[in-house]
Amino acid sequence: QNVVTQTDAKPVPTLPDAQTVTSVKHWTDRLFSFRVTRPASLRFRSGEFVMIGLMGDPHPETGKQKPLLRAYSIASPSWDEELEFYSIKVQDGPLTSKLQHIQPGDQIILRPKPVGTLVHDALLPGKRLWLFATGTGFAPFASLLREPETYEKFDQIIMTHTTRDVAELDYGRTLVESLADDPLIGEMIGDKLVYYPTTTREQSPKMGRITNLLQDGTVFKDLGIDGISADTDRGMVCGSLEFNKDIKDVLEGFGLEEGANSDPKHYVVEKAFVG
Ligand code: A2P
Numbered sequence: 001q002n003v004v005t006q007t008d009a010k011p012v013p014t015l016p017d018a019q020t021v022t023s024v025k026h027w028t029d030r031l032f033s034f035r036v037t038r039p040a041s042l043r044f045r046s047g048e049f050v051m052i053g054l055m056g057d058p059h060p061e062t063g064k065q066k067p068l069l070r071a072y073s074i075a076s077p078s079w080d081e082e083l084e085f086y087s088i089k090v091q092d093g094p095l096t097s098k099l100q101h102i103q104p105g106d107q108i109i110l111r112p113k114p115v116g117t118l119v120h121d122a123l124l125p126g127k128r129l130w131l132f133a134t135g136t137g138f139a140p141f142a143s144l145l146r147e148p149e150t151y152e153k154f155d156q157i158i159m160t161h162t163t164r165d166v167a168e169l170d171y172g173r174t175l176v177e178s179l180a181d182d183p184l185i186g187e188m189i190g191d192k193l194v195y196y197p198t199t200t201r202e203q204s205p206k207m208g209r210i211t212n213l214l215q216d217g218t219v220f221k222d223l224g225i226d227g228i229s230a231d232t233d234r235g236m237v238c239g240s241l242e243f244n245k246d247i248k249d250v251l252e253g254f255g256l257e258e259g260a261n262s263d264p265k266h267y268v269v270e271k272a273f274v275g
Pocket residue numbers: 134135136162163164165199200201209210211240242243244246247
């Protein structure tokens with residue numbers, strides 16, 4: 001009799017759409033990033049996401065395993081040889097409780113069908129681009145910040161990132177600091193990029209939710225700008241459901257309208273994967 005003994009979710013090398021993990025970095029006990037091989041045929045636009053995952057546990061009666069997939073923003077730019085992802089670890093999360101244990105050489109499932117709205121095509125031309133992230137919502141912007149088009153299309157890019165603790169800013173801060181030495185975009189950036197990190201639960205130079213800091217004018221005072229207007233400003237948003245909803249209200253309050261691939265406007269939103 002053919003007994004299925006596999007009880008953990010260690011991926012099987014014969015998976016369809018399998019890609020090999022090339023490196024893993026744990027940033028905090030709640031956050032990690034990893035890189036995988038890129039399917040030769042995969043083309044994507046910086047800012048898009050794909051479905052990735054592992055085989056789930058065997059069904060208790062049939063022993064059958066089904067893929068356990070979630071939407072993950074690609075954190076690497078469209079020209080990179082590998083694909084990078086940035087993830088939360090949720091101890092009882094169906095996928096991330098297992099995914100957090102991957103090692104170089106392991107395989108994951110990656111469905112090569114990139115989609116998403118955090119793309120330049122979904123925005124009308126403008127002067128200033130705001131990138132608003134909370135938590136792992138930084139991931140699509142890690143891609144867009146390494147995309148030459150970002151600097152070709154805008155005079156100024158303001159990257160805001162709000163996290164609970166200071167250590168949760170590390171992934172984004174490291175990426176931002178690496179850009180000056182980036183062979184492709186280092187020179188394009190000049191002084192176009194402004195990084196505006198804030199924390200809410202641990203002391204740091206700038207405390208508070210970005211939504212509040214926009215509404216009370218703190219951000220504008222700090223950066224020496226008049227405010228946000230539909231004439232000049234464009235936005236991309238990626239965070240929790242509640243964050244996305246609240247910042248939409250703030251942006252709509254400034255007169256910005258939500259765009260889509262088929263109908264480019266002033267700002268676009270995507271939910272960061274949580275769990
Ligand atoms: P707070 O600590 O006040 O909840 P999380 O780790 O839970 O995804 O949160 C990431 C960051 O996003 C935290 O700093 C959190 O602040 C902030 N945040 C959560 N919800 C909102 C919201 N509705 N508007 C603005 N910021 C939010």
